[in-house]
Amino acid sequence: MAVQYIEANNVSLTFTPPNRMPVTALQGFDVAVGEGEFVSIVGPSGCGKSTFLNVLLGLIAPNSGEMAINGNPVSGPGRDRAMVFQEFGLLPWRTVQDNIGLAPELRGVGKRQRRDLCQTFIDMVGLSGFEAHYPHELSGGMKQRVGIARALVSDPDVLLMDEPFAALDAQTRDIMQAELLRIWSEAKKTVLFVTHQIEEAVYLSDRVIVMTKRPGRTKTIIDIPLDRPRDYEMRVTPEFNELKLSIWNELKDEIDTQGGPHLG
Amino acid sequence: MDQAVEQTAERPRKLAGLEAAMEVDELTGWAKFYDDWRRVILGAMAVTLFFVFWEALLTWGIPLNKFIISKPSLIFIGLFRDIESGLIWRDLLVSGKPLFFGFGAAILVGVPVGVVMGWRVRVGYSLDPLLTALYASPLVAIAPLVIIFFGVGISGKAILIFVLCVFPFVFNSYSGVRSVDRLLVDTVRAFGGGELALYRIVLVPTVLPFVIAGARYAVGRGLIGVLVGEFFAASEGVGYRIAWYGDMYVLDRMFGYILMLMVIAVIFTEGIRWAERTAFPWRVGM
Numbered sequence A: 001m002a003v004q005y006i007e008a009n010n011v012s013l014t015f016t017p018p019n020r021m022p023v024t025a026l027q028g029f030d031v032a033v034g035e036g037e038f039v040s041i042v043g044p045s046g047c048g049k050s051t052f053l054n055v056l057l058g059l060i061a062p063n064s065g066e067m068a069i070n071g072n073p074v075s076g077p078g079r080d081r082a083m084v085f086q087e088f089g090l091l092p093w094r095t096v097q098d099n100i101g102l103a104p105e106l107r108g109v110g111k112r113q114r115r116d117l118c119q120t121f122i123d124m125v126g127l128s129g130f131e132a133h134y135p136h137e138l139s140g141g142m143k144q145r146v147g148i149a150r151a152l153v154s155d156p157d158v159l160l161m162d163e164p165f166a167a168l169d170a171q172t173r174d175i176m177q178a179e180l181l182r183i184w185s186e187a188k189k190t191v192l193f194v195t196h197q198i199e200e201a202v203y204l205s206d207r208v209i210v211m212t213k214r215p216g217r218t219k220t221i222i223d224i225p226l227d228r229p230r231d232y233e234m235r236v237t238p239e240f241n242e243l244k245l246s247i248w249n250e251l252k253d254e255i256d257t258q259g260g261p262h263l264g
Numbered sequence B: 001m002d003q004a005v006e007q008t009a010e011r012p013r014k015l016a017g018l019e020a021a022m023e024v025d026e027l028t029g030w031a032k033f034y035d036d037w038r039r040v041i042l043g044a045m046a047v048t049l050f051f052v053f054w055e056a057l058l059t060w061g062i063p064l065n066k067f068i069i070s071k072p073s074l075i076f077i078g079l080f081r082d083i084e085s086g087l088i089w090r091d092l093l094v095s096g097k098p099l100f101f102g103f104g105a106a107i108l109v110g111v112p113v114g115v116v117m118g119w120r121v122r123v124g125y126s127l128d129p130l131l132t133a134l135y136a137s138p139l140v141a142i143a144p145l146v147i148i149f150f151g152v153g154i155s156g157k158a159i160l161i162f163v164l165c166v167f168p169f170v171f172n173s174y175s176g177v178r179s180v181d182r183l184l185v186d187t188v189r190a191f192g193g194g195e196l197a198l199y200r201i202v203l204v205p206t207v208l209p210f211v212i213a214g215a216r217y218a219v220g221r222g223l224i225g226v227l228v229g230e231f232f233a234a235s236e237g238v239g240y241r242i243a244w245y246g247d248m249y250v251l252d253r254m255f256g257y258i259l260m261l262m263v264i265a266v267i268f269t270e271g272i273r274w275a276e277r278t279a280f281p282w283r284v285g286m
Helices: A049-057 A096-100 A102-107 A111-124 A140-153 A170-187 A198-204 A232-236 A238-252 B002-022 B029-061 B072-085 B087-119 B121-136 B139-150 B154-178 B182-190 B195-232 B238-247 B251-279 B281-285
Strands: A006-015 A023-033 A038-042 A064-069 A081-084 A158-162 A190-195 A207-211 A218-223
Touching: A006 A049, A023 A038, A023 A049, A023 A190, A023 A218, A038 A049, A038 A198, A049 A081, A049 A158, A049 A190, A081 A140, A081 B182, A096 A102, A096 A111, A096 A140, A102 A111, A102 A140, A102 B182, A111 A140, A111 A170, A140 A170, A170 A198, A190 A198, A198 A232, A198 A238, A207 A238, A218 A238, A232 A238, B029 B072, B072 B087, B072 B251, B087 B121, B087 B154, B087 B195, B087 B238, B087 B251, B121 B154, B139 B154, B139 B195, B154 B195, B182 B195, B195 B238, B195 B251, B238 B251, B251 B281
Parallel strands: A038 A190, A038 A207, A081 A158, A158 A190
Antiparallel strands: A006 A023, A006 A064, A207 A218
16 A cells, blocks of 8 residues: 555554543554545544544554654644644634634744734635634634634644534534535645544545444444535435445444443 | 623513514613613612612601711711811821732732642642631631731731732632633644643633632722721721721711722722723623
């Protein structure tokens, strides 16, 4: 196999919650994503899929394994990656514009330049006119638009998305999925997308990685050969449902019917 | 707390907005003026009524015994006499200085202590029980001791005020730091922020509103500190004057001073509340 854009080999992570037994979140997890690809990771609750994104982001150091992005090994947070968080992670005391300008600000980009830079992405995510609003004045969908713009503004090579639409209601989620596809085709980023919703994974992705239950490993990888650009009608085609079913069949054996603890 | 109360008070008006939406007419003239200033007008009316009732009661109700009570008209006249003679300004200056220094020292010591307690778990666990006990106890009880140690002058009073004011700052900064959102810390780190950026972008904006709220409690305690300090031992100052007028049975003057203190306390707390609303607009939605 050729050298991939995102490569993670044999990543393992064990952590010990306070006053508990050690938990093995990931064991020998492999991921390979090509440049410009949209890849989703689905898995049962607590399989370590979100944890893996935090490892790849550089917030958590793995016990073993190697990770590289475009050939550069990952050790700590870096400009080549940006995360969109499930709970948005917006600074409540900052306006939309200042939230989006966080990464350039931390890099020391001047105020004027920052504003121009932000405006491009504010327009791209459809938030023109809301530059001076505070997060509490926005709906959930708009908050996540800010989260996406904030991630894109630093021009990362890779966009990591940790269940970004899980906190939204069903209709907003549908709209945001379509919006994400539009933004993705404009911004041309490599995306690694974690979700527990199979339909979302099929609709958005080029490939879907199905994880085992904890300790998380790759169970199988399913190609999604649907045409792009994708539209809402595709979701009711037999082909689409076929793909959903095949993922479900892989996933159902992994789901703990008793409902284990959620460790992300 | 206060915010919640204010919000529930506003809620019926939001519902009333529904009726307003159906009626196209805009409010005009007095109706609009009343609608805009309803809170202030109703509040001011209650205060005025209180004084009118007090005046009326002692004019026509029960006979006025100047040795045990006074009435608003006499109090206001007395207050203006003291303002005219300049006595009140001198006393305010004498009492204001220790308040300023004691309060300032409480901020400078209390906030860093609270922040370190929140940031370093071991420091927090060690200091929490001791400081909680001190905060909960009526520390004015040690006023005589402080005066004996540090004298009747400005330093004794300032230290008493400091002791009373420092705890709201400690505990509010402490809970401020502990309420820092883990996700925001991760976010700033993920976008390349170091320790300093975390302080500036996450810690300070989280803790600052807590500190200002602490200041509101501390002002009240500080005023108590001034008075108690001057009740015990002083030859001038607001507290001394109140005690002295009381001893002399010049009750109209005494009430004049108390009235002035009330006005000052209201100005302080309302001023801080106004500063909170202006400086932290995002908190309106929290």
